[in-house]
Amino acid sequence: MPATISVERQMLPMLGSPNQGARFYNPDVPETEPFVPGHRTCAGCGPSIQYRLTSKASGDNTILIGPTGCMYVANSSYLCTPYNVPWAHTQIGSAGSFTAGVAAAYEAMIRKGKWKGPFPNIICEAGDGSASDIGIGSISGALYRNHDCLIICYDNEQYANTGIQASSRTPYGGMTTFSPPGPKVPEAKTLFPKDLARMMAAGHPHCYVATASVGYPIDLMNKVREGLNHRGAAFLMIYTPCQKGFVYETPRSIDLGRLVVECGLYPIWKWDPARREYDYSFRPDIMRPVAEYLKLQGRFGHLHAEHIATLQQFANQQLQMMNIELPEALVRAADPSTHRDMAAAEAATAIAHTV
C-alpha cells in the first residue's frame, strides 16, 4: 500500500469578550456569512439565528448536514438554498450516520491523497425531534465511534415544521398539537423533557458536549469552535425558541434565550472530556422564577398554579444539579399557593386551534 498522508486539522481561535450575552458589537465576530439571508424561516426564528452564528463561527471550510426538520424544509428551497458552503439533506433518522459518512470519507480521501487540504469542519444541524427521538441512535453511534465532527441539536422543543408536535424535548406543561390541554389533561404535556445533552455526555465521555442558548451568542460561537477544535466527536444542544410553536412576540427570541437560562429551565454547561467532569462555571447575571419565562409564551397560557409550581421545582432541581445555591425566592416559588392560574387559559385554547 502507498504511504499514507497525515491529516491536517483546523484550529479555530476563541472569540474575545465571552460575555454573558450583552448586545454589543464584537470585532472578533467573523464577517463571513456561510448562511445567507433570504430563506423562508419565520420572523424571529431561533434555529435560524443559531444557524447563522454557528456557521459564522465555523467559517468557509465547512460542510453542513441537514436532517429533515425546519432548517431543511424552510431553508433549502430548491435552486435558491441559503448555504454558501456545501450542504446535504439527509433523513431525519440519519443525522449522526450521514455525518459519520462524510467524516469517514474525508479521513480516507485525505489519507489516500484523493483530496488535498485541511480537514473540513463537518457540522450536522439536527432538530430536537431528530436528535432526541428518531435519530438518537445514529447520533450516539457517531459520538461513540468518535468521528471528527460536530453534531448540533437545535432545540426548539418540538417538531415545528410538521405543525408543532410534542417531541421528547418538549417541556412539561408545553402545549403542542399532540399534547393539547383539556379538562382531563389540564397541564397539556405531562412528561418531563429527555435530558439529551447529559445523556450524550454520560454515554460518550470522550466527546466534547455542551449546552448553549441563542441568548448568549459569544458563548454559543465559542462552544461551536471548541467542539470543532476537539479532535473527535462533539455534541451541542442549543436552545432556539420557535415563535410559531411557543407563541410569543416575534422580537423576543433573544430575550427568551436569556430568560430560559436565568430561570434554570435550560442549564448551560460543558462537559470536559479531558478531565471527565462538568464545567458549571457559566452563570447568568440574575436568577428569576420560571413564571417570568412562562408568561411570555402562549404555549404555557393554560397552566394552573400547581403546574407552574411543578415547573419551578423542576428548575430548582436543575440548578441544584449544577451546585447552585437556591435563593429563598425560588424555593418559595415552588409552592403552588404563591402562584395564580395563567389567566388566559381560554385564549390558549383558541391559539391551540390556530397553530
Add this chain to the structure above:
Amino acid sequence: MATVLDKKKTVRINGCVASAQAAKYADVDVITAYPIRPYTATMMALAQMVANGELDAEYIVADSEHSQLSIAHGASSSGARVFTGSSGVGVQYAYELYSPISGSRMPVQMMIADRTLDPPGDFGSEHTEALSTRDMGWIMGWSCDSQEAFDNHLMAYRIGEDPRVLLPQMVCQDGFFVSHITSDCELPDPGQVKEFLPPYKHPYPLDPRHPVSHGPQIMPEQGPPLQLERARAMEGAAPVIEQVHEEFAKIFGRRYDAWIEEFMTDGAEVVFFMQGGHAVTARYAIRHMRERGAKVGLVRLRTIRPYPTDRVMQVLSKFKVVGVIETNMGLGSVSSGGSLYAEACAALYQANQRPIVVSFMAGMGGEAIVLKEFYWMTQKMLEAQKRGGIEKRTHWVGFEE
C-alpha cells in the same frame, strides 16, 4: 492491456469472500458493516484485510442497517468509493435510504446475500427482501457463483460510477447457495482492475471549495422533472451496462451477456425463467432431462434493473411454455405467487407470439430446489404445452401431486 499478469491467481472461495475481494480490488475508501447472516462473512473478510493493512479504508461498524446506508450515502456524497451490504430484514431496515441514495445519484454499492424475511425467521435464501426494493432506482442483478459475484461487483462499480449513469447498485447473490459455497474464482492482476475501473469522481461532491446543496426541498411542480431525470438515468444505464460487459470481457477474458444467460435453449420448447444460484442445479437437471428427450432449457436473468424488457420478450417468445421460478413472495400479487411472473408476462404482452407462462413457488424459505423438483416442474410445463393452456397460474412446488 497489462502485458504481465503475474499477480493473477485462482483461489477457491465462497460468494461472500469473493465480494470482499472485489471491494478490495476496487480499493474502496469507506466500508460500513452491521452484522446479519449470511452476508456478514463479507464484512468479516474485509475487517481482516483492513486489520492486516492489505486495504486502506475506513471500516465503520454502524449502529443499524439504516445507519449503514446513510453512512454510505454521506461518504459517497463526499466523493469516496463506498461498499456496504446486508441480508434479509437488514435490507428492509434500511429501506428509507434507497430512494434518497438513487435520487441524489450516489453510486453506493451494496452487496446482498439473500435471506428469508421474518417470519419464519430462518436463515435460508429467498429473494423477497432485495426484490421489494427493485423500483427504488438501484441497478440490480443476481450472481450464481463466486466468480460471477466477483465480476459483477467490479462491473457494477464501473457502471454505477459512469458519469452518464451515477446510480447505486445492489449486487445480489443467494444466501448460502452462493454466499457460503466455495467455487474456483480467478482473482485478477491489480493492473487489469486499474485499467478497467478508473477512480471514482462524482461531478458534484460535498467539497468546501465548490459549494453545492444536495437534496433540497422542492415544490410539487419541481418534482416531475427530477423524477423523469432519474428514470432516464436508469434507462440510459442500459447501453453503458452492455459496453462495460464488453470491456470486461476484453480485459479479463470472461464474457457474460449483460442481461440473460441462455442454457441449452437450442431446440427447447419449454424453459425455466429464473435468477440466481438455483440456476446451477437447473443446468444439471436440464442436461439430464435433455438426455431423456425433454426439450427443456434455461433462461437466467442476470440484470433485473434496469429490466431488459425487449430482450426478455424476444428471448421468451421463442418458446411454447415459460416456467418462472420465483424464489420470492408476492402475496396477493398478479399470480398470487411471486413477483417475477408479472415481470415476465408484462414483457411478453407486446409479443406477436406469446408462450404459456406459469409460476413456480420453489426455493421458498430458503429450501434447496432439488433435481426431482426440476423434473416435476418440467413435467408441469410439458403438460401445459400438451394442453395448450395452464392448469393454474401458480404451483407451490412440493405441495402438489
